[in-house]
Amino acid sequence: MLRLFPTLLLAACGTDLTEDPVGPDLDAAAQDVEDALDAADPEPLLALLMGTDMPTMAGCPTVDRVEEPEGTREIWTGGCFQPDGTFVDGRLERFEGLDGTWVSGEAFALVRDGQTALFLDGAIELKGDGDIWLIDATATTCSNLGRSCEVGTVSVDLALTVFPAETYPTVYDVTVSGVVTTETSPILVDGAWRIDRTACGIEPMDGMVAIQHGTHQTLQLDGANTCDACAEWVLQGRPAPAYCATSF
Numbered sequence: 001m002l003r004l005f006p007t008l009l010l011a012a013c014g015t016d017l018t019e020d021p022v023g024p025d026l027d028a029a030a031q032d033v034e035d036a037l038d039a040a041d042p043e044p045l046l047a048l049l050m051g052t053d054m055p056t057m058a059g060c061p062t063v064d065r066v067e068e069p070e071g072t073r074e075i076w077t078g079g080c081f082q083p084d085g086t087f088v089d090g091r092l093e094r095f096e097g098l099d100g101t102w103v104s105g106e107a108f109a110l111v112r113d114g115q116t117a118l119f120l121d122g123a124i125e126l127k128g129d130g131d132i133w134l135i136d137a138t139a140t141t142c143s144n145l146g147r148s149c150e151v152g153t154v155s156v157d158l159a160l161t162v163f164p165a166e167t168y169p170t171v172y173d174v175t176v177s178g179v180v181t182t183e184t185s186p187i188l189v190d191g192a193w194r195i196d197r198t199a200c201g202i203e204p205m206d207g208m209v210a211i212q213h214g215t216h217q218t219l220q221l222d223g224a225n226t227c228d229a230c231a232e233w234v235l236q237g238r239p240a241p242a243y244c245a246t247s248f
Helices: 026-040 042-050
Strands: 062-068 071-077 087-097 100-112 115-129 132-143 154-163 171-181 187-196 206-213 215-221 230-235 238-244
Touching (some): 026 171, 026 206, 026 238, 042 132
Antiparallel strands (some): 087 100, 100 115, 154 171, 187 206, 206 215
16 A cells, blocks of 8 residues: 655755755754654554454454444454464454444554554544545554554544545545644644545645644645655745655
């Protein structure tokens, strides 16, 4: 799966950052952008909701299924080892019904070779409204598909939409709004962008992301014009060096 926003690399595009006239600390601002964009990617959240990032093996974790009038609820209980040595810890509940899906973790974790590969404490909910997915996430999490657990967990309080659900994850629009907290104080993020991987597989076709954490910054996404995994970066109203990455 191609992630929408992997770790971003700061590229000067011919400009010496030590001589750039932008006043705020570029390294600190870049870290805020990276943290916000990693957390704002809907794909890791949807993977948690759909269970694709949480495999069960040989009865570990134990899974109890309860049929309810509205749908099916699963209760996953850890404290056990899978055949490959993965330790499953904590507890997780997952519900799937006609009106939506939610997953709630209580310090639920997968630990492989002494390293946490997935962690979820909190809840993520998905509701459908026609062809629009509405996602609410209030959780502390990390995963191989999102913010790496080697880097640390991220706490999110986000509202996202994905449209149209029918063509996700190849062609879809995203909106996101809310708060992201890593090791620093909360970062506000608001954005909207359009993905079309048939036309440009390394960045959004267009859109904008605004981030506020002491300083205000925006990224202008333009894959429809130049599919080069670079975005225009504006910091405190002043142009900064472009953001470039292997893929957005």
